[in-house]
């Protein structure tokens with residue numbers, strides 16, 4: 636490589652570093668969304684089992700009639716790192732669903748109650764059926780939604796690389812959860828001059844602000860003994876239900892989260908100890924080598 640091509644490559648790289656955040660900035664037109672505090676955030680984050688149990692209850696009562704959770708098996712609800720429900724209770728829940736199995740000895744497909752090893756059955760036979768029910772809109776499967784969404788950056792263009800670096804160092808991965816929380820709590824009065832299409836709902840967080848999903852969380856959706864609380868005594872306000880269902884969906888998108896982070900920390904510790912040992916070994920070996 637001659638000196639001039641080298642300089643050209645260098646200039647091109649520098650230009651890309653400056654231009655990338657500019658391009659990303661130009662694409663971002665969504666509203667500013669606040670970051671929330673999550674028990675599962677950061678390197679030491681863990682899911683809160685009680686919160687996951689509450690979150691599943693919210694999903695079942697308020698979302699399951701429209702949204703599937705097709706990547707989750709009933710048995711996942713029993714396994715460590717998740718909501719860890721009682722196994723018999725989940726078996727009972729599974730048995731209330733019907734799934735197709737077969738072929739049997741006569742070559743026929745048949746229906747049977749679901750078991751722990753089955754996936755949670757979707758509310759629709761296929762996407763066309765879903766769209767025909769919802770006026771053409773498609774309620775997406777929620778298994779991976781917390782990973783499929785994120786936050787847009789709104790600060791100064793030139794601070795963007797530093798912002799990215801800061802998030803990397805802090806291990807920030809909860810953009811999807813922050814967006815979902817903002818979406819579920821984002822149904823507010825529309826501004827007077829905002830034009831809405833019939834049948835749509837105004838939402839502060841949704842890109843474009845018009846969403847076909849009606850407000851899914853309503854006060855009083857969850858009741859215990861006639862009071863708006865969960866069974867564990869937590870008040871079931873809209874904010875609390877949103878927080879819990881978002882934690883649950885974050886787990887659904889990453890069921891091995893707790894194990895992954897624990898393993899990561901152990902590996903870092905192991906590497907640190909090995910590095911120290913190697914350092915002293917090297918010093919010893921080279922001490923007398925003149």
Ligand code: HEC
Nearest residue numbers: 697698701702769772773774775780846847848851852880
């Ligand atoms: C009455 C049916 C219905 C219920 C109940 C419902 N949704 Fe939706 N949801 C929809 C429809 C329809 C869409 C597609 C919206 C669109 O594209 O305009 C949607 C879209 C979404 C999206 C995608 C938003 C995006 O960024 O693209 C998320 C996330 C979501 N719903 C979460 C939930 C959660 C969580 C619950 C339960 C608390 C819930 N929904 C309950 C019908 C429903």
